[in-house]
Amino acid sequence: MRDDRNYWNKLEVLINVIKVENGHLFILLFKKRTEPYKGYWMLPSSLLFTDETIEHCTLDTMINMVGYDHKEFYHVNVYSDKIKSPVERVIGCSSIALLDENKAKKERKKIAGFESEWFPISDLPKMVGNQKEMVVDAINYLRNCLNINKVLKILYPQYVTLKELQTLYEELYEQKLDRRNFRKKMLGSKIIEKTEQKRVKSNGRPASYYKIIVE
Amino acid sequence: MRDDRNYWNKLEVLINVIKVENGHLFILLFKKRTEPYKGYWMLPSSLLFTDETIEHCTLDTMINMVGYDHKEFYHVNVYSDKIKSPVERVIGCSSIALLDENKAKKERKKIAGFESEWFPISDLPKMVGNQKEMVVDAINYLRNCLNINKVLKILYPQYVTLKELQTLYEELYEQKLDRRNFRKKMLGSKIIEKTEQKRVKSNGRPASYYKIIVE
DNA sequence: TCAAAAGTGTTGTACATACACCCATGT
DNA sequence: ACATGGGTGTATGTACAACACTTTTGA
Numbered sequence: 315m316r317d318d319r320n321y322w323n324k325l326e327v328l329i330n331v332i333k334v335e336n337g338h339l340f341i342l343l344f345k346k347r348t349e350p351y352k353g354y355w356m357l358p359s360s361l362l363f364t365d366e367t368i369e370h371c372t373l374d375t376m377i378n379m380v381g382y383d384h385k386e387f388y389h390v391n392v393y394s395d396k397i398k399s400p401v402e403r404v405i406g407c408s409s410i411a412l413l414d415e416n417k418a419k420k421e422r423k424k425i426a427g428f429e430s431e432w433f434p435i436s437d438l439p440k441m442v443g444n445q446k447e448m449v450v451d452a453i454n455y456l457r458n459c460l461n462i463n464k465v466l467k468i469l470y471p472q473y474v475t476l477k478e479l480q481t482l483y484e485e486l487y488e489q490k491l492d493r494r495n496f497r498k499k500m501l502g503s504k505i506i507e508k509t510e511q512k513r514v515k516s517n518g519r520p521a522s523y524y525k526i527i528v529e
Numbered sequence: 530m531r532d533d534r535n536y537w538n539k540l541e542v543l544i545n546v547i548k549v550e551n552g553h554l555f556i557l558l559f560k561k562r563t564e565p566y567k568g569y570w571m572l573p574s575s576l577l578f579t580d581e582t583i584e585h586c587t588l589d590t591m592i593n594m595v596g597y598d599h600k601e602f603y604h605v606n607v608y609s610d611k612i613k614s615p616v617e618r619v620i621g622c623s624s625i626a627l628l629d630e631n632k633a634k635k636e637r638k639k640i641a642g643f644e645s646e647w648f649p650i651s652d653l654p655k656m657v658g659n660q661k662e663m664v665v666d667a668i669n670y671l672r673n674c675l676n677i678n679k680v681l682k683i684l685y686p687q688y689v690t691l692k693e694l695q696t697l698y699e700e701l702y703e704q705k706l707d708r709r710n711f712r713k714k715m716l717g718s719k720i721i722e723k724t725e726q727k728r729v730k731s732n733g734r735p736a737s738y739y740k741i742i743v744e
Numbered sequence: 745t746c747a748a749a750a751g752t753g754t755t756g757t758a759c760a761t762a763c764a765c766c767c768a769t770g771t
Numbered sequence: 772a773c774a775t776g777g778g779t780g781t782a783t784g785t786a787c788a789a790c791a792c793t794t795t796t797g798a
Contacts (some may be wrong), residue, residue, distance in 0.1 A: 318539075319579075320578055320579055321539045321540075321577065321578060321579065322537040322538070322539070322577045322579055323537070323538055323539070323540055323577060323579055323580075324533075324536045324537070325538055325540075325620070343546040345753090362533070362536065362538060362609075363535055363536060364534075364535055364536065364537055364538055365617075365618050366609075367609045367610045367707045368607060368610075368620070369609070389606055389607060392583060392607055392622055393602060393606055394577075394581075394582045394583040394584070395583075395584060396567045402580075403580050405540070405583070407607055408589075439796080458674060459673060461676045475777090476777085476778095477776085477777080489677075492760095492761075492762075492763085493777090493778090494762095494763085494778085494779075494780090495760070495761065495762080497777095497778080497779090498759095498760090498779095499759085502759085502766080516769080516775090516776075516777090517769085517770075517774085517775050517776060518767095518768075518769060518770080518774075518775035518776030518777065519767065519768040519769050519770095519775080519776060519777045519778080520768075520769065520776095520777080520780095521777060522777085522778090526568065538762085601776085644750085661767075690750090691751095692750080706791085707788070707789075708750090708752085709752075709753090709782085709789095710749090710753080710787070710788065710789080712750095712752090713752095713787090714787080717786085730748065731748090731749075731750090731796080731797090732747085732748050732796085732797075732798095733748035733749030733750065733795075733796060733797080734748080734749055734750045734751080734794065734795040734796045734797095735749090735750080735795075735796065736749080736750060736751095737750085737751090
């Protein structure tokens with residue numbers, strides 16, 4: 315039992331909380347108020363208790379630190395090489411939480427003592443340790459490993475305009491698309507369906523809302 | 530420092546060592562010789578030392594337990610919920626090692642005391658704990674997350690026949706393909722290039738060898 | 745000369761691209 | 772009436788699917 319000590323390690327879970335707004339992706343970061351890295355931004359995270367599952371710890375962090383009632387997470391990667399704290403090595407276990415549009419707009423409970431802000435994924439602030447690399451990994455995971463249709467269904471549980479979808483595709487895959495061809499492709503692929511509702515605000519002609527139909 | 534104890538956890542790395550033979554994928558497993566799960570098969574694995582990186586531990590396991598000089602690994606997932614040992618929870622950190630065809634044929638040093646065998650990925654034996662699920666996850670990762678062209682380049686560093694490639698595609702994506710269309714697509718996609726060499730053995734007409742050209 | 749596997753060509757269809765004009769609304 | 776963004780159609784090219792016959796080898 316004594317030489318078990320050689321195998322003790324600390325872990326923390328880190329969450330890439332991601333929302334969409336007008337087709338643009340944003341990530342929720344917290345400002346660090348103590349040294350080291352005072353003033354830098356960081357992912358929401360918690361240390362993993364002995365015998366606790368990573369899933370449990372992630373959920374707990376989401377509720378108690380981030381303030382969303384959200385249960386679906388996607389594991390991205392594990393980081394054991396970079397040293398965040400000068401005292402000891404902590405293994406980082408990073409995941410993605412994809413918020414649906416309505417949840418992101420309304421439901422968050424702000425937690426006292428944590429200054430937080432949404433950042434566009436294309437314009438991240440200075441971040442603690444190797445966490446910027448973690449965010450890049452998470453976005454790549456979103457892009458390459460997750461099924462785009464399911465992602466859309468999660469982000470837009472009710473309805474969405476074609477403009478928003480196109481912006482999202484363009485941002486995610488980093489290429490401009492022709493509006494007319496994009497529309498044809500989306501409608502032809504049977505993953506969206508026109509509704510009778512229309513967007514109310516808007517400058518020019520009101521856009522129709524479409525429903526995402528997957529599975 | 531004392532209450533740090535609440536955060537101590539044990540980790541083990543596990544490796545899905547995968548090779549290809551005649552277009553079919555195989556995984557290397559070891560037979561467990563002690564209870565619990567005596568006689569069941571398991572992934573090569575080691576406990577992670579304090580402060581050791583996962584990458585280092587994985588490499589070490591590859592050399593000392595598996596017997597290949599192999600350096601490229603792809604992280605798949607982390608498992609903290611299932612209990613493999615009745616005594617305490619160990620967090621499993623699983624990765625893939627894709628062996629190139631020649632290495633898999635020749636270079637392995639057998640390690641004393643470990644009975645091992647290659648199993649087709651479609652026909653796994655009874656396995657320790659939740660490890661069969663880990664293998665399924667790894668194959669899905671190979672299928673969905675890794676770039677197929679790079680995978681081919683790794684598996685076949687020198688040359689390959691179109692038949693082998695087609696078998697591999699069919700096994701990985703679980704669908705039959707038309708031989709003529711497959712050939713046209715591969716040759717048109719510029720990822721392979723005909724060589725002057727031909728396969729020597731073979732029953733019927735000898736197949737040309739093709740070189741995989743990526744990047 | 746036969747069996748076994750490799751190699752080749754044509755045609756129709758579906759999908760992607762490129763591009764220009766009309767429509768519904770708020771100001 | 773005009774500015775703003777939404778919505779539509781057509782022509783062309785490219786990629787893929789379906790399909791049957793010929794070639795090269797070993798036995």
